[in-house]
Structures are given as C-alpha cells and as structure tokens.
Amino acid sequence: MDRSTLLFALAALGTAGSALAPPSLRAQAASDLHARIDELATAVNDQVVAWRRDVHAHPELGFREFRTAALVAEHLRSLDIDVTTEVGRTGVVGVLRGSRPGPVVALRADMDGLPVTELADVPFASKATAEWLGREVGVMHACGHDNHVAILMGVASVLSEMRDELPGTVKFFFQPAEEGPGGAAPMIADGAMENPDVDAVFGLHVFPMAVGTIAYRPGGMLASSDGLRIVVRGVQTHGAMPWGGVDPIVTASQIIMGLQQIVSRQTDLSDSPAVVTIGQIEGGNRGNIIPDTVLMVGTVRTLNPETRTDVHERIRRIAENIAEANGAEAEVTIDLGYPVTVNDPDLTGRMESSLRRVAGEGLTIMPPALGAEDFSYFAREAPGLFIGLGISPPEDPSLWHPNHSPYFYADERALPIGVRALASLAVDYLSGPPISEDRDR
Template identity: 65%
Template sequence: MRPPESRTVETPVTTPLIASDPMSRSVAGSVRCLASSILVSMAVTAGATAPAHAQEADALRARIDAAVTQVNGRVVAWRRDIHQNPELGNREFRTSKLVADHLRSLGLEVQTGIAHTGVVGMLRGGKPGPLVALRADMDALPVTEMVDLPFASKVRTEYNGQEVGVMHACGHDNHVAILMGVAEILAAMKSDLPGDVMFIFQPAEEGAPAGEEGGAQLMLKEGLFAKEKPAAVFGLHVTPLPVGTIAYRAGGIMAASDTWRMVVRGKQTHGAYPWGGVDPIVTAAQIVLGLQTVVSRQSDLTKAPAVVTVGQFTGGLRSNIIPDTVVMVGTIRTLDPEMRTDVHERVRRTAEHIAAAQGATVDIDINLGYPVTFNDPELTAWALPTLQRVTGGRAIERPAVLGAEDFSYYAQETPGLFVWLGITPEGQDPETAPSNHSPLFFADEAALPIGVRALAHLAVDYMTSQGSVTSQED
C-alpha cells in the first residue's frame, strides 16, 4: 500500500475549570501557559523533523543523479555484453554469474541458484527503515536477430526440435544492466540509506522449458519472501514508447494469461451420410462463434476489457469422413481477477450447452497462466511525483496491455508497481517501431540512465518517506 504521508499530530488540551479565588486562577493560568509551551515545542519539533527528512531525501537523490552519469558507461557495456550473449529461460548461467560476481564485489549478501539460475542480492542500509524490492528478468527468446548491431547476437540453439537463434527480443538485457547499475549506486551510499534493498534477478519470465518450473512463481515457492517480506516491490519493462518517457497505470496494467483446450466429441460417419453420426466439426465451429459472445455480450466491459481467442482448430483426416473429435486451443486474457473467474465459467457453459444441443460432448481444460499484473493504486499515486521528477514531467498514463508478465506474482504478495520505460529513438514513430519479440526489436541506450534513475529514486523515496513517519510517531 501507499507509504503514509508525513503528518503533524495535534494533541487536545483540556483547560481546567477556573475557580473564582486568586490561587485557582493562578494555577489555571500556569496550566494554560505550560500547555501552550508544549504545543509550541511539538510544532517546532515536527516542523524541524519534516524538513530534516526532506533534506535527507534531497541529498540522496542528488547523489543518485551524480552517480548515474558516472556508472552509465558500465551500464551500457553490461547491456551490450548480455545482449551479445543471450540465454533462454532456466539456462541463464553466464548472465547469472555476471550478476552475482558484480553484487559480491559491491559487498551485498548474495544468494544464487534460487529457481535454477536466479540471483538475489541484499543491501543492508545503515539506518532503520523498510525493505524495498527491485526486480529484473534475465531470459532471452528463441528469435533470430535481424538488427545490424556490432554487438548483435550470433547465438544459436535447438528449440522444440528446430535450430533457432537466441535474442534479447524483449529487452531483458536492458533490465539486467539497469538493475546492476542501481545496485552499484545504492551500495555506494548504503551507510546513509534508511532501509534495505532486495535486488531480484529472475530467470524464465518468458516461461520455463517444457517439464520445468521457473520464473517468479518458483522464486516465491523456494522462499524468496519467506524470511524477509518487502514492504513494496518495483519493476520496469522496456517498450516502444518515446525514449525519455515512462508509462504507468493504476490497477491492472497487464493481463492474466490463461490457455484453454477443448476436445469436441461426436460420432464418426461417412461424409455422404452425415445424419448417421454427430459432426464434431460443425459443433466446434458453432462453439467458436458462441465464444465470440462471451466478451461482447456476456461480460460487463465497464469493469475491464477481456479477450477470448481460438488459436488452433484441428480435426478430420480426409474429405469423405466426418471424424469423431475436433481439438481446439486458445487463450483468455483478462485485467480483473473477478472477471477472470467469470469469463472462465462462461466459456465452459457456452461450449457445453452448444455441444449438448448438437448431441455432442466437450471436454474443457483451462490452465491458469500468469495472473493480472496489478499496480497498487495508492502506491501508484504515491510514486507519480517520483516518476515525473526522473522524466522531467514525461511520465504518462497508458492503457492496459493484454500481454502478460510474471511480476504479477510478486505484486500478489506485497504492494507492487510495474512501469513501462520508453526506448524508441527520437524521430521514430513508436507506433511503427518493431514491437517486443520481433527480430527487429531495438532499444535506444539513451533510456538506460532513465531506468537507473527511476528505480533508484523509487527505492530511496520509499525508504525516506517511511522513515519520516516512523520518526514522528516514535
């Protein structure tokens, strides 16, 4: 939830009943004078404390901004090295070693091997305060790079039985380099930090290999937050927006992503005598059409958008045989947890009733994927001044995206904020720029220092705002 704002507590003072004799009037006057002195003292103390914390925060921010310039060359070098040597999910061996070695060199407490190749660094501040988590994902994609860069990926591997290239086509190389830079900057000022920072370098955001677990869910399962739970978690993702901008949204910013599989069962017969069987192809086709009404006619779209998509339709062997079965697979995307459950129920009901009307049956499996990436509304409102500061007023509110992100699992455990970092070069239209997962995806390195400033400022602002409240209430 949003860090509480500083506030001055007014203590009510009860004035004694003033008697008519001089002694009573004298005592009453003394009490009033004492009460007034206490109130003045409290006001002065509170007034002095708030500016002191503001000065502390300003000093830390100034040190961050100066350090960003100094560390930027290394951030760029890390990014290029990681980009040139991409690794798929749960196989980020080289990347995780690079990260772990760097964190150890900074004096952090380092844990490796969590969720296969994950790395966690703990920075202990010199002053009491909250624990803040910052996250970067490390994995690349089975995409053959087509961008002409001196540090372009030449890595190739076998994926699902095919030889393919490997590329940081979703920009995770930027995320890792940015967080390495943040760690270096904050470690240099750890004695002055009013709190601790957990640096999460996560594998397999794009999904684990078949038959394996991975990603954020596995990191949590293996105890990431078990011993020390952060008060807040922050993350970012590069995307085609103008470089220099950061986009945000309170509430659902990325969708829950679920997959479904249906097996429509009819009765096989000769294609010349369809009345002798039950046609699963016609039944499945009617289900496809019926599913189009789940969102457009059955769901309350004033809450949030949703999508139900049929991505595969398979059935039959030859022209004159009506088959026994048809298999369909697809995806469901939702931005509201209640709507997610409701859409699942409506998909099942629609398919089952249409099948029954045709004399067929349908088996439906809905596999839950990543949940909604939900930005805590109060935390988002609190963070907006920070985002505006680091972008020079170029933090923009953006509509939700129906892609999915497993940062959502962290945000289910503690208040979270996930933002978009613009990486489209000046003079290029973000609307026509190659999207994430494209072999032509390109990130302007001018975005790197903005990302470093954003995460570092968010961490420090959160710690100092919490610290000011703690000192006043204590």
C-alpha cells in the same frame, strides 16, 4: 514507554528522512537523496552501457542464464551485497541492508533472451546460438532484458554507495525464464520474497516508446494469459446420413460463435478488456464422414483477476451446455498461464511523484496491454508496481521495433533514466510511511 520504544522514538527523531520528521526537514532530506541518486547514476552510466552491450552480445535462453547470473553475482559481491545464487534454478538474489532500520523493497530484472536470430545493425549484435525444441536457433535479447539486467546492476551500484543513508533493505531479484516457462514462481518457491519479507516490489520493462517516457497504469497493467483447449465429442457417421450420429463439427461451430458473446455481450468492457481467441481447430479427414471429435485450441487474456475467473466460468458453461444441447460432449481445459500484472493502486498513487521527478513531462498513463508478464507473481505476494521505460530514439522512427522483433533496438540514453527510476522508487518507498497491510490480496 519501555526502553526499546523510547530508543525507537529517539532514533526516529534523529532520522531526517523519516515520516516522523517535520515536513520541511523531510523534503530537504528527500531532495538531498534525489540529488545523490542522480549524481551516482551519472557516475555509473558508462559501466551500465558496457554491461548492457556485454549481456546483449551473450544472450541466454530461459533457465540457461549461467553466464549472466555469474556476471550479476560477481558484481553484487564486489559491492559487498549478500548474494544467493540458484534461486529458482538460475536466479540471483542480492540483499543490501541499509545502515538504518526500515521496510524491505525488492527490485526485479529478468535475464533471459529469446530464440530469435538478431538482425539489428549494432556492433555488439548477438551471434549466439542454442538448441531449442531440437533445433539450432539464433538467440537474441529481442525483448530487451539485457537493458533490465544492466539497469538493475547500476541501481545496485548506486544504492550500495548510499548504504549509510538507506532506511531499510533492498533486495535485488535477477530472474530467469520470464519468456517461459516462468522464473518468478520458482524464485518465490525458493523463498525470494522471504527472509527478510518483502513489503513492496518494483520492476520495469523497456517498450518501443520515446526515450524519456515512463509509462504506468494503476490496477491491471498487463494481462493474464491462459491456454484454452476444447475437445468436442460426437458420434461418427456417414456424411450423407448425419442423423445416424452426433456432429461435433456443427457443435464446435456453435461453440465458437457462442464464445464470441463472452466478450461482446457479457464482459463489462468499460471496466476491463478481455480477449477469447480460438486459433486452431482440427476435426475430420474426409468430406463425407462426420468425425467423432473436434479439437479447438485458443488463448484467453484478461486485465483483472475477477474478470479472469468470470471469463473462464463462462467458457466452460457455454461450451458444455451447447454440446449437451446437441447431444455431444465438450471437455474444456484451461491451462493457467501468468496472472494479471496488477499495480497496487495505493502504492502506485504513492510512487507517482517519484516517477514524475525522474520523467517529468515524459510520465504517461499506459493504455492496458494484453501481453503478459510473470512479474505478476511477485506482485501477488506484496504490493507491486511495474513500469514501462521508453527505449526508442524519438528522432529516428526507423529504429522503433516491437519487443520480440529481430530488429529490436535500444537507445542507450534510456539506461540512466531506468537507473534513476528504480533507485528513486526504492529510496522513496523506504523513506515514506508504511503502506497499510490489511488488504485482501
């Protein structure tokens, strides 16, 4: 045993929260840390509520989160956290180094609002407007990202107070443009996951579930979302003499019907759901002319990466071969959107007890959802866990609204639960044994 190994072993022995400590000591250390998290989360709660209302009243569209990013950066700096701004354009990364060595965990909040005019009846309702696609529109935190920002700011306060007890490093990702075109990938391109390299990443999203609920799902939790375009080319001719050309309208109809078999006959729905939708079809301009082309536009959703690849291949095969059988041609373009948000099964299993401690009976398994999230990009770089946080008042069903609704309402009693959940995930991860890295990602 060389000197550095010996020092490491001694340091580990002196680390009550370490994996090498006896189980009873570890349990005591963990419960002390949890008590501290809960106490600090309560202490910071008034500020978290104030930040949330402030951010809510001043929403900004994707890649324009200048005010929000400045607020976040100023707060992190006030806590003596290392701050890098303009990561992925308007993103902010904070690095909090604990006073003991250990792994690196990242916590992510998205900062952008939506082009929605707020109709919720709250005193801090948004009056903001912005230019969007050449028009003046209202802007609102209709997806609840104001809560995510405030919660993560609160977590930064809590964990910075616990710096001396932290065995490792916490990175705070305040991400732009989740609602599109996506800020996670640009942040990764700018090095957010490196220096120091992130070992695990956690994020949460508020959903219309009862306050007190935390929902999670091992494996595919949210869908991949890909755009689909099929151009069918035939040969134009008179509608009274179809044999003189090649009819792309009939061919397109057959392709649409053929595509239905992918989900109903060819995908193992007992394993993972999928959706193939054609939402737009255009072709021809007169009843007695068979046109030369038809355009179809759609969306494809899947809940695991293998199904995603498989469904894409089937779409191409069906469209191209049906077209060929009719003497036409089909050109299939799939625009890759956000990947499947996959919760690493090992990490999820390991963190389940942290979530249960915070949510108790409120911890539930979320059914697979076919919305998409660009947290998925972070979770492709390191094992990830994304959880849902209930934000709706159980006693008043009239305030339950879906994300993106102009009436979207957040019950602020959810905020301290979110702070405790993310802080506990970070601390418990850092205090636990390392997760095996030899996996095929």
